[in-house]
Amino acid sequence: MLTTAEAEQRTGTVLEVKNLKAYYQMNYFGVQREVRAVDDITLSIKRNEVYGIAGESSSGKSSLIKTIAGAINPPLRVVDGSVKFDFDGNFVDVYGEPGSMNSARWRHLSYIMQGSMNVLNPVRRVKRSFEDFAFEHMGLSKAEFWPRVRQHLEKLGLNPNVLEAYPHQLSGGMRQRLTIALATVCEPEFIIADEPTTALDVLVQQDVLGLIKDVQERMGSSIIFVTHDMTVHAAIADRIGIVYAGRLVEEGPSIDIFRRPQHPYTAHLISSLPRLGDPKRRQALAGKPPNLADPPPACRFHPRCPLAIDKCKTDNPPLVARETGRVACWRAGEVEVS
Numbered sequence: 001m002l003t004t005a006e007a008e009q010r011t012g013t014v015l016e017v018k019n020l021k022a023y024y025q026m027n028y029f030g031v032q033r034e035v036r037a038v039d040d041i042t043l044s045i046k047r048n049e050v051y052g053i054a055g056e057s058s059s060g061k062s063s064l065i066k067t068i069a070g071a072i073n074p075p076l077r078v079v080d081g082s083v084k085f086d087f088d089g090n091f092v093d094v095y096g097e098p099g100s101m102n103s104a105r106w107r108h109l110s111y112i113m114q115g116s117m118n119v120l121n122p123v124r125r126v127k128r129s130f131e132d133f134a135f136e137h138m139g140l141s142k143a144e145f146w147p148r149v150r151q152h153l154e155k156l157g158l159n160p161n162v163l164e165a166y167p168h169q170l171s172g173g174m175r176q177r178l179t180i181a182l183a184t185v186c187e188p189e190f191i192i193a194d195e196p197t198t199a200l201d202v203l204v205q206q207d208v209l210g211l212i213k214d215v216q217e218r219m220g221s222s223i224i225f226v227t228h229d230m231t232v233h234a235a236i237a238d239r240i241g242i243v244y245a246g247r248l249v250e251e252g253p254s255i256d257i258f259r260r261p262q263h264p265y266t267a268h269l270i271s272s273l274p275r276l277g278d279p280k281r282r283q284a285l286a287g288k289p290p291n292l293a294d295p296p297p298a299c300r301f302h303p304r305c306p307l308a309i310d311k312c313k314t315d316n317p318p319l320v321a322r323e324t325g326r327v328a329c330w331r332a333g334e335v336e337v338s
């Protein structure tokens with residue numbers, strides 16, 4: 001574990017994603033079908049930064065994060081672009097060198113998958129899951145390993161006695177806290193989490209979010225996480241990337257995304273959040289997210305966009321830098337949050 005000063009000193013870029021395209025390529029009775037779930041995404045993440053990816057269901061959030069984690073299987077394939085990590089001088093080019101991610105996983109990077117509470121083996125005590133997943137990566141003897149695990153649990157506010165329990169004896173919140181403890185016991189520099197709190201009730205959610213933030217601050221690690229829940233982004237993200245139909249449409253510091261969204265889709269996500277003391281019923285956005293096997297031309301949001309003009313139907317707006325972030329919209333900045 002780093003000291004607070006050492007954790008705060010970690011700076012620089014740890015992840016560079018460039019022009020990443022990952023498509024589900026399927027063949028139905030001789031007919032090729034391609035779902036463009038990740039379509040030309042470029043982003044970078046600094047050390048010590050928490051980056052949230054937001055967007056509605058089927059926008060490609062999980063596909064993006066899986067591709068970044070190097071955890072993809074056919075029919076999902078990377079068709080272009082790169083994902084590169086710099087773990088304090090250990091460089092990993094995820095799609096450049098086959099198998100490069102294997103040595104980095106656990107030691108430098110941990111991936112908390114959607115529904116990962118199930119990673120705890122249901123028929124074995126919790127301690128066996130720690131042994132199965134973490135022991136070989138930590139390079140410690142058994143006599144050193146168990147005190148380290150207990151110390152880690154205590155630091156995260158968990159009673160080490162839970163190691164003796166079976167998963168079914170624990171609540172969902174406790175299982176998720178243990179999953180986070182398991183994913184972080186090797187003190188990774190980079191944590192990737194897919195919907196880490198979705199299955200939990202609101203109070204337990206707050207608790208688990210606090211735990212993730214605490215782990216991140218103690219270790220000076222970076223986090224990229226996905227959730228459709230904007231309140232979770234508000235709670236822990238330093239920066240947010242908004243994904244629509246496989247593309248990054250806006251990115252910026254959380255405070256700006258919430259206070260001054262530039263893209264009409266971001267404005268819609270913010271406007272649809274319930275507000276204390278405001279009884280007004282929130283308007284749902286008309287239409288559905290597009291079929292990514294046959295997305296609309298040019299700006300993919302134009303069929304649902306209240307500000308769309310002819311140009312949006314013919315020319316794809318590039319993601320350009322604006323003030324504190326980046327936005328892809330011909331009418332950026334003209335939006336209002338109701």
Ligand SMILES: Nc1ncnc2c1ncn2[C@@H]1O[C@H](COP(=O)(O)OP(=O)(O)OP(=O)(O)O)[C@@H](O)[C@H]1O
Nearest residue numbers: 024035037056057058059060061062063064228292
């Ligand atoms: N195994 C698969 N085969 C084919 N298409 C898939 C597969 N998994 C996902 N897709 C498609 O890829 C697109 C992006 O899905 P993805 O799960 O990445 O979105 P998401 O934003 O994470 O959604 P959710 O919030 O519902 O998890 C969707 O159109 C989805 O139907």
